[in-house]
Amino acid sequence: MKFRYSGVNPSAPVAYCAFYAMHTLVEVLCVSADEASARAVSDRIRGMVAGLERELSRHLEGGPLNRINSSLEFEDAGDELFFCLELSEQFRDATAGYFDVAALSPSRERPSCIFSASGHRVKRVSGGILLDMGGFAKGYAAEKVRRLLEEEGIADALVNFGNSTVLGVGRHPLGDCWKVSPAADESVCLELRDSALSVSGVQAGGRRHIVDPIAMTCPSKGYGVVVTGKSALLCEMLSTALYAAPEEMQDSIMKGFPAYSAGHIKL
């Protein structure tokens, strides 16, 4: 993990940590007067995100999601994954099916899972279902980082999961919010004040990775979707759903989330 503490500006000492997790670079900037405690918090964040990645990754052999994807029986999901899968199912309902952790599945059967609340067990409805928490994990992890920072008494921080999910906790040490602009359009400035943003679209090199689960295609649009609002998890879920959805569906999806804003940006 990269860690850097800067007290160059005595009125705004900051600690920065960066590490690789969830197939991306995770960065956290904390406003903190104490280097030692900032380092300890950074270590906690890294450990927490790594643990969450083990829970939510479908690639980890023997991990809970890997076991569920490999079996047609009820499998023990553990508390965290069970909760995330249940929440994902609610999101799917709320987005007319465009946010779907089973979007990569060859099968169109939905719901994709059967939940057994007693014992937090889950099974797929068929072998044609593949569960992937890729559009969920970073936003969920960002929210857990927010809670951890609160526990540690850090009021101001900027949390960045791979540039696509950004959470502004409190405010910039020299301003009243955190101001973030898209890399492709500096003229757009998003102000985060205990709020988050999420961007979805084709990745660098034109790589399409978001699946429209209804049409079962990978859309490539001439724009990216940015969503801002209180929860990093909801921002990520919504930006994924809006990018996957046809344009005529986007407004109706957003009507269910009045506290959130969405727009198109250049990528």
Next chain:
Amino acid sequence: MKDEKLIDRRSFLSRLGGIGLAGAALSAFPWMESCSPSRNDATSGAKVRLGIIGTGSRGRYLMSFLKDIPQASVVALCDIYGPNLELGAEMFPDARRYTEYRRLLEDRDVDAVVIATPLDRHFRMVMDALDSGRDVYCEKSMAYHIDECRQMYMKRKSTGRILFIGQQRLFDPKYHKAMESIVRGDFGPVVNVRNYWFRNADWRRPVPSPELERLINWRLYREYSRGLMTELACHQLQNGTWATGMLPVKVMGAGDIIYWKDGREVFDNVCVIYTFPNGVNMTFESVISNAHFGMGEQILCKDATIDLPGSRIFRETPPAKSGMEQLIAQIEKGVFSNSVFAGTSWNAETASADRGEAIMPEAEGDGTREILQAFCNSCITGKMPPRILEEAYYSSVLGILGDEAILQGKTLYMEEGFII
């Protein structure tokens, strides 16, 4: 695998001048002393009188550098093809002209010769030049047959003269910078070496009269050349031995004439695999009917890919462009501004979009000037730079072995007799 044939890193380095593993990084380029600023200063004011044997395109390319090297004085030119001799004379009008190289060697005003002739002529010309007491710079590949390469090497030792083979990459600062890091292990172990050279042209030169076909297009005929393996691969095959410190133990390959079926005898496409003692493979591929991938030399290490001619490093986990670091700089300066970084997910899988890091952006040239400067300095001081001839020898041997593996259709091994 024939264990008795293994040439490991330690023995290879030992054979190449007695350095051990610990000295490998610092001694990766011992020949560079021959063109260091101090050596240039030491030879300033002195001149080596050069005769150029072969004033075709390559010869004239070398001459274009010699014009600007203070220690070089081109006093004689030789070519059996009149138009080339005329073109050479336009560059050095005061130089004496010869059409037979032995006459040039009889010219007592010539201290050293630069040989840029068809491959099959290298052996005889170099041997005669060394026997006549001349120092020699000869274009690569060294010779047509491995035994000839070996004889040339031994002749240099017995005469004590200077012999350079034109492996200019050995003097290219970009390659040095990259190889230094690779040998030091900065990018983890070497796991593969890729060399390729793709062109889309027939490799022919215009022939004013049919009887001159074989003279002018000598690269296309087996009597004079081994084609792609000696004209192109020889540039690149040193990369593997350089990066790994080992010699390959075996080579296999395939080649054919698939497109330019115009009477040529050498392959127009080849694919050759060299295997090192530790199992690492080095490939050379060349096709001259598709130019899309161009020329490439890549050292694949566990943690990074090093593009040698492009002089760039592509890390397995590329550093993300961090807008957060920009934000820290702003805070340090007391600035409250927007941070510009939001976008779609950065991830390692999109590394193909990563432009890599420049190794030595300020470097210019391909090492040709430096190797010619080093040759002139060596002629003046009489000091043969360490290891330079061994590097060239093995590069030539590997090219010949690759061609033989294709011709014979079998795996060939690096025999003890090939080791110098």
